[in-house]
Amino acid sequence: MRTIAFYSPKGGVGKTASAVNIAYLASESGCSTLLWDLDSQGAASFYLSGGEPGKGKKISKLLEGKVPIAEFIEENVYPGLDFIPAHKSFRNLDIRIEEDERSLPLKSMLAPLAEETSLVVLDCPPGQSRLTEQVLKVADVVYVPLVPTWLSMNSWHQFRDFVRDKKLGQKKLRPFFTLVDRRKKLHRELCEQAPDLFDRHMEAMIPYSSAVERMGEEGLPLEILSPRSNPAASYRKLWKEIQSELGI
16 A cells, blocks of 8 residues: 655645645556545545535544454445545544554554555645644655745755755655746746756646636536646646555
């Protein structure tokens, strides 16, 4: 079982859209996939259930071992794609993890899925926290969507330094540009400079498009909603890169 995460220091950069689209493409390619929405706002649920937030369960029951992780899973949201929706109690995950005596409670929670799941996709809340550290320790690769602006780049540098200073695996980080608007000079310049800006990055760049915004309204991944759109093609390219790197 491989585990990847989509994380951003700030919101509004296409993180959840990326997690949902990649999870769907993984399942469509025959990879048994689980998407776990770790963000208490439950954005992934809007993309998977027609705008209705998921009705998850209290995370305390899972952390305490009172309920197996299987009972948190909504199976076959799409063929081969399972989903753990967020719950408002997820906002207390940092506190619960701090109190947990296990060094890697997130890894322990995922362990029972290893036999039947090929890929776990973690959609993470923004910010730097104990949960962020857990995700960085557990994930094989962490994909970091960035809007091609200097403010977003500054956030990236702060996050990269945080990971380096905490020794959480800087080599796991894979930034990639999202919401790219090539009409803007700065966007074009930063996209062209990507090989020089990052040690390791994804070549796929996700363009700004109303099709992505419609995902929340329609509750559908792009491969169903608008498969001929430019962002759908870009996500297919991103998935191919991920698939090649993970060897799945």
